[in-house]
Amino acid sequence: MFSGGRQRLCNDCGPHVGSINGVDKKDVSRDTFRIDSHKLIYHPERAAQVLAAQGDWQRAKSVYPIYMEVALMGACNHRCVFCAVDYIGYQSVRLDHGLLAQRIPEMARLGVKSIMFAGEGEPLLHKQAAEIVTMTKSAGIDVAFTTNCTVLPPGFLEQGLPACSWLKVSINAGTPATYAAIHQTKESDFARVIDNMSRMVQARRAGGFNCTLGAQALLLDDNAHEMETLARLCRDEVGLDYLVIKPYSQHLFSTTERYKGIDYQQFLQLGERLAALNTDRFSLIFRGHTMQKYADKEKERYDRCYAVPFLWAYIMADGTVSGCSAFLKDERFEYGNIREHSFRDIWEGERRRQSFHLVSTELDIAECRVNCRMDEVNRYLHQIHRQSIPHINFI
Numbered sequence: 095m096f097s098g099g100r101q102r103l104c105n106d107c108g109p110h111v112g113s114i115n116g117v118d119k120k121d122v123s124r125d126t127f128r129i130d131s132h133k134l135i136y137h138p139e140r141a142a143q144v145l146a147a148q149g150d151w152q153r154a155k156s157v158y159p160i161y162m163e164v165a166l167m168g169a170c171n172h173r174c175v176f177c178a179v180d181y182i183g184y185q186s187v188r189l190d191h192g193l194l195a196q197r198i199p200e201m202a203r204l205g206v207k208s209i210m211f212a213g214e215g216e217p218l219l220h221k222q223a224a225e226i227v228t229m230t231k232s233a234g235i236d237v238a239f240t241t242n243c244t245v246l247p248p249g250f251l252e253q254g255l256p257a258c259s260w261l262k263v264s265i266n267a268g269t270p271a272t273y274a275a276i277h278q279t280k281e282s283d284f285a286r287v288i289d290n291m292s293r294m295v296q297a298r299r300a301g302g303f304n305c306t307l308g309a310q311a312l313l314l315d316d317n318a319h320e321m322e323t324l325a326r327l328c329r330d331e332v333g334l335d336y337l338v339i340k341p342y343s344q345h346l347f348s349t350t351e352r353y354k355g356i357d358y359q360q361f362l363q364l365g366e367r368l369a370a371l372n373t374d375r376f377s378l379i380f381r382g383h384t385m386q387k388y389a390d391k392e393k394e395r396y397d398r399c400y401a402v403p404f405l406w407a408y409i410m411a412d413g414t415v416s417g418c419s420a421f422l423k424d425e426r427f428e429y430g431n432i433r434e435h436s437f438r439d440i441w442e443g444e445r446r447r448q449s450f451h452l453v454s455t456e457l458d459i460a461e462c463r464v465n466c467r468m469d470e471v472n473r474y475l476h477q478i479h480r481q482s483i484p485h486i487n488f489i
Contacts, residue, residue, distance in 0.1 A: 124377040127260075127306075129338055130384055132470035134160075134405070140205075144404045145479055154450050155442040158205035159407045163419060164189070165213020166220040168411035172242055173278040174266070176312055176353055178345035179214040182423060187411045188215075191222045191229070197432045199233040204438060208259075212240035214422070215411055223247045224254035231257040240264060240310075243290045244283050251297040260306040262338070263291055266314070268323030276316060288332060295333040310338040313361055313385075314353060325368060329376040336377040339368070341385045343465045345420065358385040384465055396476035399459060401468035402427070403449050407441075415440050417449055420463040426452055 125131065134141055137160055147154035168185035198209070209230055211217040218241045220226070227250075230237050236259045243263040247254075255261065267273035270281035277283065294307055309328050311321065321339055328334040341361075342353045365380030372378050387395075403417040410422060413433040421427040427449055430440035440446070477483060 125379050130381045134471050157404045161208045161406045163210050164409045165411040166217040167215035170216045180349045181347045182214045200437050202233040202235045208236040210238040218245045221247050224249035227254040227257045243287045256303040258305045263309040265309050266311045267317045268320030291332045307334050308336040312342050313339050325371045338379045340381040396472050400475035401471045420466050
């Protein structure tokens with residue numbers, strides 16, 4: 095549950111969460127989990143390793159990810175109009191439990207601390223999702239899911255959910271008709287998702303476990319008028335802990351460009367209006383800081399990516415290990431396949447070494463996705479690396 099209270103960041107770590115246009119707004123976004131910021135500041139040893147390894151492969155090769163995203167399934171039962179990975183094609187492939195039971199404990203021993211099961215497909219279509227979650231947690235890795243929540247596989251409520259740190263449902267509208275239009279599915283799926291979320295809340299209450307349950311919506315011209323409706327539904331009918339409202343970001347490889355030119359300046363005041371929905375038990379996390387960055391995307395940010403190939407990685411449903419989800423299917427960021435090699439051999443191997451030098455010396459971040467998953471981490475590491483704040487010794 096959320097503790098209530100607005101969280102501030104230090105000046106060295108970025109803008110105050112809950113600020114819009116640089117002005118602090120009370121309870122605009124109670125972002126207790128720093129969803130609109132980053133958490134690398136709680137891993138100073140790993141940050142120091144990354145900074146020390148700049149340009150030095152012998153140091154870099156053994157710096158393992160803190161966080162990984164793993165696609166259990168390539169297939170998806172929805173065709174959302176904004177889908178970033180539509181170009182991959184929703185392939186009917188999946189990661190086997192037996193293979194993951196070999197690789198995930200190895201990843202834990204090497205330093206991986208968390209895995210979010212999400213990816214290019216719908217993870218809960220995997221019939222062994224519950225067993226995979228419990229195995230991952232038993233290995234010592236924290237587990238999370240992002241899902242459309244139309245399906246709950248066998249044993250998930252009883253076994254899988256109690257082993258999760260959090261689960262977030264992608265639900266991008268407040269009414270069945272708009273939901274069906276955006277998710278490109280049947281209107282009846284909306285009621286199914288509400289029912290499944292309610293079942294998870296009830297299972298948590300009955301089992302007394304601590305999995306944080308939330309939802310997220312991409313803010314679009316098509317659904318902005320329904321965000322208050324959705325928030326009330328998540329808070330009052332379902333009983334979720336939070337709702338995240340976040341901006342769309344154009345993937346450079348996506349087939350769809352429907353929302354490429356969306357203007358988020360028009361939505362920045364929406365967060366203030368929605369803040370009235372915050373309670374002691376429910377948080378409306380309006381990602382105004384990220385929206386402002388999207389609006390300011392032409393302004394200077396950082397000159398290179400510091401997070402890749404270090405702090406995170408992505409495993410596709412076909413087993414391919416990639417250094418960045420913004421470059422899936424780009425061979426420059428593919429290090430190997432867990433169906434063929436151990437994770438250590440992949441991570442310390444020649445293809446990652448080549449990618450390390452590419453990112454260090456050649457990659458133009460103009461190629462990168464605006465507001466990528468590692469954007470705040472990169473801003474933080476850039477500040478440290480460049481020592482860009484005056485008088486740094488006056489702590």
